[in-house]
Every structure is written in C-alpha cells, then in structure tokens.
Amino acid sequence: MKKIHRIAVIPGDGIGKEVVSEGVKCLNALSEIFESIQFEFQTYPWGSEYYLQHGKMMPEDGIEILKGFDAIYLGAVGDPRIPDDVTLHGLLLPIKFGFDLYVGLRPVYLFPGVDCPLTHVSEGEIDIVVVRENTEGEYSNIGGIVGVGDREQALQGALFTRKGIERIVTFAFDYAKEKGRKKVTSITKSNAQRYGMVLWDKIFKEVSSRYPDIRTESKLIDAACMDVVRNPRGYDVIVASNLFADILSDLTASVTGGMGLAPGASFNPKDKTYPGFFDPVHGSAPDIAGKGLANPIAAILTAKMMLDNLGEKEAGNLLYQAVRKNLAEKKVRTMDLGGRSKTHEVGDDIVRILRFL
Numbered sequence: 093m094k095k096i097h098r099i100a101v102i103p104g105d106g107i108g109k110e111v112v113s114e115g116v117k118c119l120n121a122l123s124e125i126f127e128s129i130q131f132e133f134q135t136y137p138w139g140s141e142y143y144l145q146h147g148k149m150m151p152e153d154g155i156e157i158l159k160g161f162d163a164i165y166l167g168a169v170g171d172p173r174i175p176d177d178v179t180l181h182g183l184l185l186p187i188k189f190g191f192d193l194y195v196g197l198r199p200v201y202l203f204p205g206v207d208c209p210l211t212h213v214s215e216g217e218i219d220i221v222v223v224r225e226n227t228e229g230e231y232s233n234i235g236g237i238v239g240v241g242d243r244e245q246a247l248q249g250a251l252f253t254r255k256g257i258e259r260i261v262t263f264a265f266d267y268a269k270e271k272g273r274k275k276v277t278s279i280t281k282s283n284a285q286r287y288g289m290v291l292w293d294k295i296f297k298e299v300s301s302r303y304p305d306i307r308t309e310s311k312l313i314d315a316a317c318m319d320v321v322r323n324p325r326g327y328d329v330i331v332a333s334n335l336f337a338d339i340l341s342d343l344t345a346s347v348t349g350g351m352g353l354a355p356g357a358s359f360n361p362k363d364k365t366y367p368g369f370f371d372p373v374h375g376s377a378p379d380i381a382g383k384g385l386a387n388p389i390a391a392i393l394t395a396k397m398m399l400d401n402l403g404e405k406e407a408g409n410l411l412y413q414a415v416r417k418n419l420a421e422k423k424v425r426t427m428d429l430g431g432r433s434k435t436h437e438v439g440d441d442i443v444r445i446l447r448f449l
Contacts (some may be wrong), residue, residue, distance in 0.1 A: 094130040218348050321347060
C-alpha cells in the first residue's frame with residue numbers, strides 16, 4: 093500500500109517556477125521506482141505576481157491552508173518591482189515564524205566533478221552544514237521608521253531568547269553527534285553586540301559542556317567569513333543566528349560550486365504538527381528567468397532533504413546519488429557549471445540516472 097505525502101508547491105517568482113518543476117519531476121520518478129511512495133501536489137500561485145494583483149504575497153488564510161500538508165516546497169521569491177522586505181515578510185517569514193520552524197539546515201559539499209574557485213581545495217574536501225536559527229534574531233520584525241526629511245530615524249531591534257538560542261545550539265550538537273561530525277563552530281559578533289550575542293556565547297558554552305566528545309569553536313562573523321575562504325576544511329557544523337547563518341550559507345555555497353547547488357530546509361524537529369518548509373538557498377534570478385538557464389540541482393537536492401524529513405530516506409539517498417552521478421559525469425550541466433544544457437535537460441538526465449541506479 094502506498095504512503096501518500098501531500099505537498100504544497102509554491103513555485104514563486106523568476107526561476108523558481110523552472111527549478112521547482114524539475115524537483116517535482118524527480119519526485120514523480122521516485123514514486124514510480126518505489127511502490128510504497130506516492131505524492132499529491134497542490135500548487136499555489138503565491139508570490140510577487142499575486143502581490144501585484146492582490147496587494148499581498150499570499151491570502152490572509154495562507155497559513156491555515158498550508159497547515160494540512162506534509163511539506164511545503166517553494167522555488168524562489170523576489171521581484172525587482174517589489175521591495176525585498178515586502179516579499180520576505182509577506183511569505184517566507186510568516187511561514188517559518190507561524191509554524192515555529194526554528195531549524196534552518198543548509199548543507200554544502202564540494203561534489204566530484206565540480207570545480208572549486210579555491211585553487212588549493214580538491215573535490216570532497218569541503219563538507220559544511222550551516223545550522224540557522226530561523227524564528228528570531230535579527231529578522232524579528234522589531235522597530236520602525238519615524239520622522240521626515242533630515243529628521244527621519246530608523247530603529248531596528250533583534251530578539252534573542254534563552255529558549256531560542258538553547259534549542260538551536262542543542263540541535264546543532266545533536267545533529268553533529270548523530271551524523272558522526274566532530275566539530276561545532278558558533279558564529280556571533282559579541283564584541284560589538286553586547287546583549288543578544290553575549291547571551292548566545294554564554295548559552296553556547298553551557299550547551300557544549302554536555303557534548304565533551306565534540307570539539308567547539310567560537311568565531312566572530314567577520315573572521316569567519318575570511319576563514320571560510322582561507323580554510324574551508326576547518327569547518328564542519330556551523331551554528332549561527334538568522335542573519336549570520338544566512339550570510340554564511342551564501343558564502344559557503346560560493347566555494348562549493350555556487351548557489352545552483354545549495355539546498356535548504358526549515359523544520360521543527362520536536363514538533364511535527366506543522367509541515368516543514370523546503371526551498372533552495374538561491375533567489376529568483378530575474379535576469380535569467382524564463383530562459384531555461386537556471387541550475388535546478390539546488391531545488392532537486394532540496395527535494396532530497398524534504399524526502400528525508402518525510403521519513404523516505406531510501407528514496408532521498410537514491411536522489412542524492414543520481415545528482416552526484418550527474419555532476420561527476422560532467423555531460424549535462426547548466427552554464428553556471430560551465431555547461432550548455434537547459435534547466436529541463438538537467439532534470440531529465442537526473443531522472444534517467446534514477447531509473448538505472
């Protein structure tokens with residue numbers, strides 16, 4: 093008997109529509125390979141075009157609609173006609189905050205067949221997991237703008253709670269322990285931000301004392317950005333606030349083949365009441381949208397993370413191996429990886445590989 097997984101698909105903006113369709117294509121192929129798996133997809137046209145028509149990124153009852161699904165699969169959000177803060181606070185953050193999806197997981201790996209811009213690094217030598225605190229920190233909507241003209245002032249706040257910090261740091265250590273990883277690095281800016289970041293450092297020390305077999309390190313964000321480029325082998329699991337993990341996940345992706353290979357997942361490991369939210373790290377790339385140039389692998393690897401979260405680890409592993417083989421063969425790849433293939437051709441090739449693995 094097939095296990096049915098109900099997936100809410102939000103293609104979103106720009107290349108999101110193109111890449112998410114390739115992920116769905118791969119999931120449908122897996123449902124044919126594994127007799128026990130079936131997917132039911134429901135697509136929602138939410139995003140920037142919806143905003144231009146309705147004045148909002150999703151309907152008022154959007155969160156209520158999504159509650160009934162097992163997972164949410166999104167392509168990308170962003171449109172040059174709309175301020176970025178509107179698109180972010182209108183769709184992505186309400187879902188993450190509303191469902192308390194406090195873990196943001198963003199792994200990067202230097203696959204065989206992918207060139208690294210760092211000349212001293214070889215394939216397989218970068219394997220980093222960025223763990224992002226997803227529901228508070230610098231992305232908390234605290235503050236405002238008052239005054240006009242030269243009297244205009246903005247106050248921007250950040251919320252850090254003991255509960256929020258402790259649970260994300262604990263997840264990072266539990267993840268490292270479960271996956272056999274040896275080191276957790278905490279990233280802050282506590283020399284300049286004396287309250288939230290100092291509290292983060294304090295709680296990181298408290299939690300790390302419960303994991304004596306895992307090495308720890310604390311770094312400032314500026315030093316970490318330099319060091320990730322200088323010595324990426326020195327990083328294993330990174331745990332950081334909403335803003336700093338966002339920055340570092342882009343930077344780590346840039347040294348492992350680019351944003352076209354960077355998947356992302358947001359979920360609550362302690363409470364499965366609400367669906368997880370799965371979207372690649374990259375944006376909507378309006379400059380190449382509709383041209384078939386986008387790399388769908390980040391979206392396909394994101395689908396792999398969704399499978400893992402749904403308990404379909406065998407199917408997820410098969411999809412991962414198909415992506416790995418596609419990259420190693422160096423035959424069917426998009427322009428960002430030096431190839432000439434179209435978005436759908438990469439998806440087709442991964443499906444071909446799936447059927448022969």
